[in-house]
Amino acid sequence: MTDIRDTVRDEFLRRFGHRPSGLWSAPGRVNLIGEHTDYNDGYAFPFAIDRRTVLALRQRDDRVLRVASSFAPDAVEIAIDELSPERLNGWSAYPLGVAWALGQLGASLSSVPGADVYIDSEVPIGAGLSSSAAIESAVAVALDEVWRLDLDRRTLAEVGQLAENRAVGAPTGIMDQSASLLGRTDAGVFLDCRSLAAEVIPLGFDAAGLQTLIVDTTVSHSHATGGYAARRASCEAGARALGVPALRDVHLGDLERARAVLDDETFRRVRHVVTENQRVLDTVRTLREHGPAAIGGLLDASHVSMRDDFEISSPELDLAVETARENGAIGARMTGGGFGGAVIALVPRDLVPAVRAAIEAAFSAAGFAVPEQFTVRAAQGATRER
Known part of the structure:
Protein backbone atom coordinates (compact mmCIF):
# COMPACT_ATOMS: atom_id res chain seq x y z
CA MET A 1 0.00 0.00 0.00
CA PRO A 202 -5.15 7.83 29.18
CA LEU A 203 -7.89 5.79 27.50
CA GLY A 204 -6.57 2.26 27.98
CA PHE A 205 -8.72 0.77 25.22
CA ASP A 206 -6.07 -1.67 23.97
CA ALA A 207 -5.27 -2.96 27.45
CA ALA A 208 -8.99 -3.51 28.07
CA GLY A 209 -9.41 -5.48 24.85
CA LEU A 210 -11.59 -2.79 23.26
CA GLN A 211 -11.51 -1.30 19.79
CA THR A 212 -13.05 1.90 18.51
CA LEU A 213 -15.20 1.13 15.49
CA ILE A 214 -16.18 4.02 13.22
CA VAL A 215 -19.27 3.59 11.07
CA ASP A 216 -19.30 6.25 8.36
CA THR A 217 -22.89 6.30 7.11
CA THR A 218 -21.67 8.10 3.94
CA VAL A 219 -24.49 10.58 4.50
CA SER A 220 -22.48 13.76 4.10
CA HIS A 221 -22.90 16.83 6.24
CA SER A 222 -21.49 20.35 6.23
CA HIS A 223 -21.03 22.63 9.21
CA ALA A 224 -21.49 25.64 6.96
CA THR A 225 -25.11 24.75 6.27
CA GLY A 226 -28.16 25.73 8.29
CA GLY A 227 -28.73 22.91 10.79
CA TYR A 228 -25.54 23.46 12.74
CA ALA A 229 -25.94 27.24 12.74
CA ALA A 230 -29.55 26.91 13.89
CA ARG A 231 -28.53 24.76 16.87
CA ARG A 232 -25.87 27.26 17.86
CA ALA A 233 -28.32 30.15 17.59
CA SER A 234 -30.83 28.26 19.75
CA CYS A 235 -28.19 27.68 22.43
CA GLU A 236 -27.24 31.35 22.42
CA ALA A 237 -30.90 32.32 22.71
CA GLY A 238 -31.32 29.97 25.65
CA ALA A 239 -28.32 31.46 27.44
CA ARG A 240 -29.67 34.99 26.93
CA ALA A 241 -33.09 34.03 28.26
CA LEU A 242 -31.50 32.44 31.33
CA GLY A 243 -29.25 35.44 31.94
CA VAL A 244 -25.93 33.58 31.70
CA PRO A 245 -22.87 34.18 29.49
CA ALA A 246 -23.06 30.66 28.03
CA LEU A 247 -24.78 27.35 28.68
CA ARG A 248 -21.64 26.24 30.52
CA ASP A 249 -23.08 28.28 33.40
CA VAL A 250 -26.33 26.29 33.53
CA HIS A 251 -26.23 23.17 35.71
CA LEU A 252 -28.44 20.14 36.19
CA GLY A 253 -30.19 21.77 39.13
CA ASP A 254 -31.14 24.75 36.94
CA LEU A 255 -33.13 22.73 34.41
CA GLU A 256 -36.50 23.06 36.14
CA ARG A 257 -36.19 26.84 36.06
CA ALA A 258 -35.08 26.63 32.44
CA ARG A 259 -38.17 24.58 31.57
CA ALA A 260 -40.37 27.33 32.98
CA VAL A 261 -38.55 30.12 31.12
CA LEU A 262 -37.92 28.61 27.69
CA ASP A 263 -40.12 27.33 24.89
CA ASP A 264 -40.04 23.54 24.47
CA GLU A 265 -37.59 23.41 21.58
CA THR A 266 -35.08 25.78 23.14
CA PHE A 267 -35.39 23.96 26.46
CA ARG A 268 -34.54 20.64 24.83
CA ARG A 269 -31.51 22.18 23.11
CA VAL A 270 -30.38 23.57 26.46
CA ARG A 271 -31.01 20.29 28.26
CA HIS A 272 -28.81 18.43 25.81
CA VAL A 273 -25.88 20.78 26.39
CA VAL A 274 -26.26 20.78 30.18
CA THR A 275 -26.53 17.00 30.46
CA GLU A 276 -23.78 16.44 27.88
CA ASN A 277 -21.37 18.58 29.88
CA GLN A 278 -22.09 16.39 32.89
CA ARG A 279 -21.59 13.25 30.82
CA VAL A 280 -18.13 14.46 29.80
CA LEU A 281 -17.17 14.99 33.43
CA ASP A 282 -18.64 11.60 34.37
CA THR A 283 -16.75 9.89 31.53
CA VAL A 284 -13.40 11.28 32.64
CA ARG A 285 -14.10 10.30 36.25
CA THR A 286 -15.28 6.81 35.26
CA LEU A 287 -12.21 6.19 33.12
CA ARG A 288 -9.97 7.11 36.03
CA GLU A 289 -11.86 5.11 38.62
CA HIS A 290 -13.19 2.09 36.74
CA GLY A 291 -11.59 1.97 33.29
CA PRO A 292 -12.99 2.14 29.76
CA ALA A 293 -15.33 -0.86 30.00
CA ALA A 294 -17.52 1.18 32.38
CA ILE A 295 -18.26 4.16 30.08
CA GLY A 296 -20.67 2.49 27.66
CA GLY A 297 -23.85 3.74 29.31
CA LEU A 298 -22.63 7.32 29.06
CA LEU A 299 -22.06 6.95 25.32
CA ASP A 300 -25.54 5.49 24.89
CA ALA A 301 -27.15 8.32 26.89
CA SER A 302 -25.29 10.88 24.80
CA HIS A 303 -26.78 9.46 21.60
CA VAL A 304 -30.31 9.49 23.01
CA SER A 305 -29.85 13.14 23.97
CA MET A 306 -28.60 14.08 20.52
CA ARG A 307 -31.40 12.14 18.87
CA ASP A 308 -34.28 13.39 21.01
CA ASP A 309 -33.27 16.73 22.54
CA PHE A 310 -30.82 18.19 20.02
CA GLU A 311 -32.40 16.44 17.04
CA ILE A 312 -29.24 16.07 14.98
CA SER A 313 -29.27 12.35 14.33
CA SER A 314 -30.55 10.53 11.23
CA PRO A 315 -32.14 7.15 10.50
CA GLU A 316 -28.77 5.82 9.35
CA LEU A 317 -27.00 6.96 12.50
CA ASP A 318 -29.73 5.57 14.75
CA LEU A 319 -29.66 2.21 12.98
CA ALA A 320 -25.86 1.95 13.29
CA VAL A 321 -26.02 2.72 17.03
CA GLU A 322 -28.86 0.28 17.72
CA THR A 323 -27.28 -2.53 15.70
CA ALA A 324 -23.87 -2.08 17.30
CA ARG A 325 -25.38 -2.24 20.78
CA GLU A 326 -27.51 -5.29 19.97
CA ASN A 327 -24.43 -7.16 18.73
CA GLY A 328 -22.04 -6.58 21.58
CA ALA A 329 -20.78 -2.99 21.59
CA ILE A 330 -20.51 -1.74 25.17
CA GLY A 331 -21.62 1.73 24.02
CA ALA A 332 -22.25 3.67 20.81
CA ARG A 333 -23.21 7.17 19.75
CA MET A 334 -23.20 9.44 16.75
CA THR A 335 -20.11 11.63 16.69
CA GLY A 336 -19.55 15.00 15.07
CA GLY A 337 -21.89 17.82 14.22
CA GLY A 338 -24.76 15.58 13.14
CA PHE A 339 -27.20 15.50 10.20
CA GLY A 340 -25.22 12.57 8.83
CA GLY A 341 -21.65 11.53 9.37
CA ALA A 342 -20.42 8.75 11.60
CA VAL A 343 -21.04 6.62 14.67
CA ILE A 344 -18.41 5.64 17.22
CA ALA A 345 -18.86 2.26 18.89
CA LEU A 346 -16.68 0.84 21.64
CA VAL A 347 -16.50 -2.89 20.90
CA PRO A 348 -14.69 -5.86 22.48
CA ARG A 349 -11.92 -6.77 20.06
CA ASP A 350 -13.19 -10.28 19.27
CA LEU A 351 -16.70 -8.99 18.48
CA VAL A 352 -15.67 -6.36 15.91
CA PRO A 353 -16.15 -8.63 12.84
CA ALA A 354 -19.63 -9.64 14.00
CA VAL A 355 -20.67 -6.05 14.73
CA ARG A 356 -19.44 -4.90 11.34
CA ALA A 357 -21.29 -7.68 9.55
CA ALA A 358 -24.51 -6.97 11.47
CA ILE A 359 -24.38 -3.27 10.64
CA GLU A 360 -23.80 -3.94 6.96
CA ALA A 361 -26.71 -6.40 6.90
CA ALA A 362 -29.00 -3.96 8.74
CA PHE A 363 -28.18 -1.15 6.31
CA SER A 364 -28.82 -3.41 3.34
CA ALA A 365 -32.19 -4.51 4.76
CA ALA A 366 -33.17 -0.87 5.33
CA GLY A 367 -32.21 0.13 1.79
CA PHE A 368 -29.39 2.41 2.98
CA ALA A 369 -26.07 2.81 1.19
CA VAL A 370 -23.30 0.49 2.34
CA PRO A 371 -21.50 2.21 5.25
CA GLU A 372 -17.74 2.58 5.44
CA GLN A 373 -16.49 0.83 8.60
CA PHE A 374 -13.02 0.93 10.09
CA THR A 375 -11.31 0.92 13.45
CA VAL A 376 -9.19 3.78 14.74
CA ARG A 377 -6.70 4.28 17.54
CA ALA A 378 -5.91 7.40 19.52
CA ALA A 379 -2.91 8.99 17.82
CA GLN A 380 -0.32 11.75 18.06
CA GLY A 381 -1.36 15.29 17.16
CA ALA A 382 -0.04 17.55 14.42
CA THR A 383 3.67 17.20 13.71
CA ARG A 384 6.44 17.57 11.18
CA GLU A 385 6.96 14.37 9.24
CA ARG A 386 10.24 12.71 8.30
Whole structure:
Protein backbone atom coordinates (compact mmCIF):
# COMPACT_ATOMS: atom_id res chain seq x y z
CA MET A 1 0.00 0.00 0.00
CA THR A 2 1.39 3.40 -0.98
CA ASP A 3 2.34 5.66 1.91
CA ILE A 4 0.38 8.93 1.72
CA ARG A 5 3.58 10.82 2.46
CA ASP A 6 5.23 9.43 -0.65
CA THR A 7 2.14 10.28 -2.67
CA VAL A 8 2.19 13.86 -1.41
CA ARG A 9 5.88 14.29 -2.26
CA ASP A 10 5.39 12.92 -5.75
CA GLU A 11 2.29 14.99 -6.44
CA PHE A 12 3.95 18.15 -5.14
CA LEU A 13 6.78 17.61 -7.64
CA ARG A 14 4.30 16.97 -10.45
CA ARG A 15 2.18 20.03 -9.66
CA PHE A 16 4.93 22.57 -8.92
CA GLY A 17 7.99 21.27 -10.76
CA HIS A 18 10.29 21.12 -7.72
CA ARG A 19 10.59 19.09 -4.55
CA PRO A 20 9.12 20.22 -1.19
CA SER A 21 11.36 21.32 1.64
CA GLY A 22 9.29 19.44 4.23
CA LEU A 23 6.16 17.51 5.11
CA TRP A 24 3.74 18.14 7.97
CA SER A 25 0.65 16.23 9.06
CA ALA A 26 -2.31 16.49 11.40
CA PRO A 27 -4.91 13.91 12.39
CA GLY A 28 -8.64 13.89 12.18
CA ARG A 29 -10.45 13.40 15.42
CA VAL A 30 -13.28 11.42 16.85
CA ASN A 31 -15.22 12.87 19.75
CA LEU A 32 -15.59 10.23 22.41
CA ILE A 33 -18.21 12.36 24.16
CA GLY A 34 -19.19 16.03 24.45
CA GLU A 35 -21.10 17.09 21.34
CA HIS A 36 -22.11 20.71 20.66
CA THR A 37 -20.65 21.70 24.02
CA ASP A 38 -17.57 23.49 22.71
CA TYR A 39 -19.23 26.66 21.43
CA ASN A 40 -21.21 26.77 24.67
CA ASP A 41 -17.97 27.15 26.68
CA GLY A 42 -18.42 23.62 27.99
CA TYR A 43 -16.40 20.42 28.15
CA ALA A 44 -15.44 17.95 25.44
CA PHE A 45 -13.41 14.77 25.31
CA PRO A 46 -12.13 14.02 21.80
CA PHE A 47 -9.08 12.09 20.67
CA ALA A 48 -6.92 12.37 17.58
CA ILE A 49 -7.15 9.37 15.24
CA ASP A 50 -4.64 7.48 13.15
CA ARG A 51 -5.93 8.93 9.88
CA ARG A 52 -4.09 12.03 8.83
CA THR A 53 -3.93 14.96 6.46
CA VAL A 54 -0.46 15.44 5.01
CA LEU A 55 0.94 18.53 3.30
CA ALA A 56 4.13 19.27 1.47
CA LEU A 57 5.51 22.82 1.40
CA ARG A 58 8.31 24.79 -0.15
CA GLN A 59 8.90 28.49 0.39
CA ARG A 60 8.85 30.86 -2.57
CA ASP A 61 10.98 33.91 -3.35
CA ASP A 62 7.90 36.14 -3.57
CA ARG A 63 4.88 36.74 -1.32
CA VAL A 64 2.46 34.48 -3.15
CA LEU A 65 0.69 31.50 -1.60
CA ARG A 66 -0.13 28.76 -4.08
CA VAL A 67 -2.15 25.81 -2.75
CA ALA A 68 -3.13 22.60 -4.52
CA SER A 69 -4.73 19.41 -3.31
CA SER A 70 -6.14 16.03 -4.20
CA PHE A 71 -9.60 17.62 -3.69
CA ALA A 72 -9.47 19.85 -6.77
CA PRO A 73 -7.79 19.80 -10.20
CA ASP A 74 -6.38 23.33 -10.12
CA ALA A 75 -4.12 25.24 -7.77
CA VAL A 76 -5.35 28.44 -6.13
CA GLU A 77 -3.00 31.40 -5.94
CA ILE A 78 -3.19 34.61 -3.89
CA ALA A 79 -0.76 37.22 -2.60
CA ILE A 80 -0.31 37.25 1.19
CA ASP A 81 -1.17 40.96 1.25
CA GLU A 82 -4.52 40.21 -0.40
CA LEU A 83 -5.67 37.57 2.09
CA SER A 84 -9.12 38.25 3.51
CA PRO A 85 -12.21 36.10 4.17
CA GLU A 86 -14.04 37.83 1.33
CA ARG A 87 -11.39 36.71 -1.17
CA LEU A 88 -11.48 33.04 -0.15
CA ASN A 89 -13.90 30.32 -1.19
CA GLY A 90 -14.18 26.61 -1.83
CA TRP A 91 -11.73 24.09 -0.42
CA SER A 92 -8.83 26.58 -0.47
CA ALA A 93 -10.58 28.70 2.19
CA TYR A 94 -9.37 26.17 4.76
CA PRO A 95 -5.59 26.45 4.19
CA LEU A 96 -5.59 30.07 3.04
CA GLY A 97 -7.93 31.00 5.88
CA VAL A 98 -5.30 29.73 8.31
CA ALA A 99 -2.66 32.00 6.74
CA TRP A 100 -5.04 34.95 7.10
CA ALA A 101 -5.97 34.02 10.68
CA LEU A 102 -2.32 33.84 11.74
CA GLY A 103 -2.06 37.52 10.91
CA GLN A 104 -5.23 38.27 12.88
CA LEU A 105 -4.00 36.59 16.06
CA GLY A 106 -0.75 38.37 16.64
CA ALA A 107 1.67 37.14 14.00
CA SER A 108 3.30 39.73 11.75
CA LEU A 109 3.03 38.67 8.13
CA SER A 110 4.60 41.79 6.68
CA SER A 111 7.85 40.11 5.68
CA VAL A 112 7.10 36.40 5.49
CA PRO A 113 7.71 34.62 2.17
CA GLY A 114 5.12 32.91 0.04
CA ALA A 115 4.88 29.15 -0.31
CA ASP A 116 3.78 26.34 -2.57
CA VAL A 117 1.60 23.83 -0.70
CA TYR A 118 0.10 20.50 -1.70
CA ILE A 119 -2.43 18.69 0.54
CA ASP A 120 -3.84 15.16 0.61
CA SER A 121 -5.80 13.35 3.31
CA GLU A 122 -6.77 9.97 4.69
CA VAL A 123 -9.55 11.54 6.81
CA PRO A 124 -13.00 10.91 5.28
CA ILE A 125 -14.72 14.13 4.24
CA GLY A 126 -18.18 14.78 5.65
CA ALA A 127 -18.04 11.88 8.12
CA GLY A 128 -17.87 13.91 11.32
CA LEU A 129 -14.18 13.09 11.81
CA SER A 130 -13.06 16.67 11.30
CA SER A 131 -11.27 16.55 8.00
CA SER A 132 -11.43 20.37 8.04
CA ALA A 133 -9.56 20.72 11.34
CA ALA A 134 -6.94 18.26 10.10
CA ILE A 135 -6.24 20.56 7.13
CA GLU A 136 -6.22 23.67 9.31
CA SER A 137 -3.94 22.14 11.92
CA ALA A 138 -1.44 20.78 9.40
CA VAL A 139 -1.24 24.17 7.69
CA ALA A 140 -0.96 25.96 11.04
CA VAL A 141 2.01 23.92 12.29
CA ALA A 142 3.73 24.13 8.89
CA LEU A 143 3.43 27.90 8.52
CA ASP A 144 4.27 28.44 12.19
CA GLU A 145 7.54 26.61 11.60
CA VAL A 146 8.60 27.99 8.23
CA TRP A 147 7.55 31.54 9.10
CA ARG A 148 9.26 31.19 12.52
CA LEU A 149 6.24 32.47 14.42
CA ASP A 150 6.80 30.32 17.53
CA LEU A 151 3.11 30.22 18.50
CA ASP A 152 1.91 27.72 21.09
CA ARG A 153 -0.56 24.97 20.30
CA ARG A 154 -3.43 26.73 22.06
CA THR A 155 -2.99 29.77 19.83
CA LEU A 156 -2.76 27.58 16.73
CA ALA A 157 -6.08 25.99 17.73
CA GLU A 158 -7.61 29.47 17.91
CA VAL A 159 -6.14 30.21 14.48
CA GLY A 160 -7.84 27.15 13.02
CA GLN A 161 -11.16 28.02 14.63
CA LEU A 162 -11.00 31.61 13.37
CA ALA A 163 -10.26 30.35 9.86
CA GLU A 164 -13.24 28.01 9.97
CA ASN A 165 -15.58 30.62 11.44
CA ARG A 166 -14.62 33.56 9.24
CA ALA A 167 -13.00 32.25 6.06
CA VAL A 168 -15.09 29.08 5.66
CA GLY A 169 -18.21 30.44 7.34
CA ALA A 170 -18.84 27.49 9.66
CA PRO A 171 -19.79 28.52 13.24
CA THR A 172 -17.84 25.75 14.95
CA GLY A 173 -16.15 25.72 18.35
CA ILE A 174 -12.52 24.99 19.13
CA MET A 175 -12.74 21.29 20.01
CA ASP A 176 -11.72 19.86 16.64
CA GLN A 177 -8.55 21.91 16.24
CA SER A 178 -7.60 21.29 19.88
CA ALA A 179 -7.84 17.53 19.44
CA SER A 180 -5.87 17.60 16.19
CA LEU A 181 -3.09 19.70 17.69
CA LEU A 182 -2.92 18.28 21.23
CA GLY A 183 -3.67 14.57 20.71
CA ARG A 184 -1.48 11.84 22.16
CA THR A 185 -1.19 8.11 21.51
CA ASP A 186 -3.74 6.05 23.50
CA ALA A 187 -5.15 9.16 25.17
CA GLY A 188 -8.01 11.60 24.92
CA VAL A 189 -7.93 15.37 25.30
CA PHE A 190 -10.18 16.54 28.13
CA LEU A 191 -10.87 20.09 27.03
CA ASP A 192 -12.33 23.02 28.93
CA CYS A 193 -13.60 25.08 26.03
CA ARG A 194 -13.85 28.26 28.11
CA SER A 195 -10.34 28.43 29.51
CA LEU A 196 -8.88 26.23 26.72
CA ALA A 197 -7.15 24.23 29.44
CA ALA A 198 -6.50 20.72 28.14
CA GLU A 199 -5.56 17.58 30.02
CA VAL A 200 -4.37 14.39 28.37
CA ILE A 201 -6.27 11.44 29.85
CA PRO A 202 -5.15 7.83 29.18
CA LEU A 203 -7.89 5.79 27.50
CA GLY A 204 -6.57 2.26 27.98
CA PHE A 205 -8.72 0.77 25.22
CA ASP A 206 -6.07 -1.67 23.97
CA ALA A 207 -5.27 -2.96 27.45
CA ALA A 208 -8.99 -3.51 28.07
CA GLY A 209 -9.41 -5.48 24.85
CA LEU A 210 -11.59 -2.79 23.26
CA GLN A 211 -11.51 -1.30 19.79
CA THR A 212 -13.05 1.90 18.51
CA LEU A 213 -15.20 1.13 15.49
CA ILE A 214 -16.18 4.02 13.22
CA VAL A 215 -19.27 3.59 11.07
CA ASP A 216 -19.30 6.25 8.36
CA THR A 217 -22.89 6.30 7.11
CA THR A 218 -21.67 8.10 3.94
CA VAL A 219 -24.49 10.58 4.50
CA SER A 220 -22.48 13.76 4.10
CA HIS A 221 -22.90 16.83 6.24
CA SER A 222 -21.49 20.35 6.23
CA HIS A 223 -21.03 22.63 9.21
CA ALA A 224 -21.49 25.64 6.96
CA THR A 225 -25.11 24.75 6.27
CA GLY A 226 -28.16 25.73 8.29
CA GLY A 227 -28.73 22.91 10.79
CA TYR A 228 -25.54 23.46 12.74
CA ALA A 229 -25.94 27.24 12.74
CA ALA A 230 -29.55 26.91 13.89
CA ARG A 231 -28.53 24.76 16.87
CA ARG A 232 -25.87 27.26 17.86
CA ALA A 233 -28.32 30.15 17.59
CA SER A 234 -30.83 28.26 19.75
CA CYS A 235 -28.19 27.68 22.43
CA GLU A 236 -27.24 31.35 22.42
CA ALA A 237 -30.90 32.32 22.71
CA GLY A 238 -31.32 29.97 25.65
CA ALA A 239 -28.32 31.46 27.44
CA ARG A 240 -29.67 34.99 26.93
CA ALA A 241 -33.09 34.03 28.26
CA LEU A 242 -31.50 32.44 31.33
CA GLY A 243 -29.25 35.44 31.94
CA VAL A 244 -25.93 33.58 31.70
CA PRO A 245 -22.87 34.18 29.49
CA ALA A 246 -23.06 30.66 28.03
CA LEU A 247 -24.78 27.35 28.68
CA ARG A 248 -21.64 26.24 30.52
CA ASP A 249 -23.08 28.28 33.40
CA VAL A 250 -26.33 26.29 33.53
CA HIS A 251 -26.23 23.17 35.71
CA LEU A 252 -28.44 20.14 36.19
CA GLY A 253 -30.19 21.77 39.13
CA ASP A 254 -31.14 24.75 36.94
CA LEU A 255 -33.13 22.73 34.41
CA GLU A 256 -36.50 23.06 36.14
CA ARG A 257 -36.19 26.84 36.06
CA ALA A 258 -35.08 26.63 32.44
CA ARG A 259 -38.17 24.58 31.57
CA ALA A 260 -40.37 27.33 32.98
CA VAL A 261 -38.55 30.12 31.12
CA LEU A 262 -37.92 28.61 27.69
CA ASP A 263 -40.12 27.33 24.89
CA ASP A 264 -40.04 23.54 24.47
CA GLU A 265 -37.59 23.41 21.58
CA THR A 266 -35.08 25.78 23.14
CA PHE A 267 -35.39 23.96 26.46
CA ARG A 268 -34.54 20.64 24.83
CA ARG A 269 -31.51 22.18 23.11
CA VAL A 270 -30.38 23.57 26.46
CA ARG A 271 -31.01 20.29 28.26
CA HIS A 272 -28.81 18.43 25.81
CA VAL A 273 -25.88 20.78 26.39
CA VAL A 274 -26.26 20.78 30.18
CA THR A 275 -26.53 17.00 30.46
CA GLU A 276 -23.78 16.44 27.88
CA ASN A 277 -21.37 18.58 29.88
CA GLN A 278 -22.09 16.39 32.89
CA ARG A 279 -21.59 13.25 30.82
CA VAL A 280 -18.13 14.46 29.80
CA LEU A 281 -17.17 14.99 33.43
CA ASP A 282 -18.64 11.60 34.37
CA THR A 283 -16.75 9.89 31.53
CA VAL A 284 -13.40 11.28 32.64
CA ARG A 285 -14.10 10.30 36.25
CA THR A 286 -15.28 6.81 35.26
CA LEU A 287 -12.21 6.19 33.12
CA ARG A 288 -9.97 7.11 36.03
CA GLU A 289 -11.86 5.11 38.62
CA HIS A 290 -13.19 2.09 36.74
CA GLY A 291 -11.59 1.97 33.29
CA PRO A 292 -12.99 2.14 29.76
CA ALA A 293 -15.33 -0.86 30.00
CA ALA A 294 -17.52 1.18 32.38
CA ILE A 295 -18.26 4.16 30.08
CA GLY A 296 -20.67 2.49 27.66
CA GLY A 297 -23.85 3.74 29.31
CA LEU A 298 -22.63 7.32 29.06
CA LEU A 299 -22.06 6.95 25.32
CA ASP A 300 -25.54 5.49 24.89
CA ALA A 301 -27.15 8.32 26.89
CA SER A 302 -25.29 10.88 24.80
CA HIS A 303 -26.78 9.46 21.60
CA VAL A 304 -30.31 9.49 23.01
CA SER A 305 -29.85 13.14 23.97
CA MET A 306 -28.60 14.08 20.52
CA ARG A 307 -31.40 12.14 18.87
CA ASP A 308 -34.28 13.39 21.01
CA ASP A 309 -33.27 16.73 22.54
CA PHE A 310 -30.82 18.19 20.02
CA GLU A 311 -32.40 16.44 17.04
CA ILE A 312 -29.24 16.07 14.98
CA SER A 313 -29.27 12.35 14.33
CA SER A 314 -30.55 10.53 11.23
CA PRO A 315 -32.14 7.15 10.50
CA GLU A 316 -28.77 5.82 9.35
CA LEU A 317 -27.00 6.96 12.50
CA ASP A 318 -29.73 5.57 14.75
CA LEU A 319 -29.66 2.21 12.98
CA ALA A 320 -25.86 1.95 13.29
CA VAL A 321 -26.02 2.72 17.03
CA GLU A 322 -28.86 0.28 17.72
CA THR A 323 -27.28 -2.53 15.70
CA ALA A 324 -23.87 -2.08 17.30
CA ARG A 325 -25.38 -2.24 20.78
CA GLU A 326 -27.51 -5.29 19.97
CA ASN A 327 -24.43 -7.16 18.73
CA GLY A 328 -22.04 -6.58 21.58
CA ALA A 329 -20.78 -2.99 21.59
CA ILE A 330 -20.51 -1.74 25.17
CA GLY A 331 -21.62 1.73 24.02
CA ALA A 332 -22.25 3.67 20.81
CA ARG A 333 -23.21 7.17 19.75
CA MET A 334 -23.20 9.44 16.75
CA THR A 335 -20.11 11.63 16.69
CA GLY A 336 -19.55 15.00 15.07
CA GLY A 337 -21.89 17.82 14.22
CA GLY A 338 -24.76 15.58 13.14
CA PHE A 339 -27.20 15.50 10.20
CA GLY A 340 -25.22 12.57 8.83
CA GLY A 341 -21.65 11.53 9.37
CA ALA A 342 -20.42 8.75 11.60
CA VAL A 343 -21.04 6.62 14.67
CA ILE A 344 -18.41 5.64 17.22
CA ALA A 345 -18.86 2.26 18.89
CA LEU A 346 -16.68 0.84 21.64
CA VAL A 347 -16.50 -2.89 20.90
CA PRO A 348 -14.69 -5.86 22.48
CA ARG A 349 -11.92 -6.77 20.06
CA ASP A 350 -13.19 -10.28 19.27
CA LEU A 351 -16.70 -8.99 18.48
CA VAL A 352 -15.67 -6.36 15.91
CA PRO A 353 -16.15 -8.63 12.84
CA ALA A 354 -19.63 -9.64 14.00
CA VAL A 355 -20.67 -6.05 14.73
CA ARG A 356 -19.44 -4.90 11.34
CA ALA A 357 -21.29 -7.68 9.55
CA ALA A 358 -24.51 -6.97 11.47
CA ILE A 359 -24.38 -3.27 10.64
CA GLU A 360 -23.80 -3.94 6.96
CA ALA A 361 -26.71 -6.40 6.90
CA ALA A 362 -29.00 -3.96 8.74
CA PHE A 363 -28.18 -1.15 6.31
CA SER A 364 -28.82 -3.41 3.34
CA ALA A 365 -32.19 -4.51 4.76
CA ALA A 366 -33.17 -0.87 5.33
CA GLY A 367 -32.21 0.13 1.79
CA PHE A 368 -29.39 2.41 2.98
CA ALA A 369 -26.07 2.81 1.19
CA VAL A 370 -23.30 0.49 2.34
CA PRO A 371 -21.50 2.21 5.25
CA GLU A 372 -17.74 2.58 5.44
CA GLN A 373 -16.49 0.83 8.60
CA PHE A 374 -13.02 0.93 10.09
CA THR A 375 -11.31 0.92 13.45
CA VAL A 376 -9.19 3.78 14.74
CA ARG A 377 -6.70 4.28 17.54
CA ALA A 378 -5.91 7.40 19.52
CA ALA A 379 -2.91 8.99 17.82
CA GLN A 380 -0.32 11.75 18.06
CA GLY A 381 -1.36 15.29 17.16
CA ALA A 382 -0.04 17.55 14.42
CA THR A 383 3.67 17.20 13.71
CA ARG A 384 6.44 17.57 11.18
CA GLU A 385 6.96 14.37 9.24
CA ARG A 386 10.24 12.71 8.30
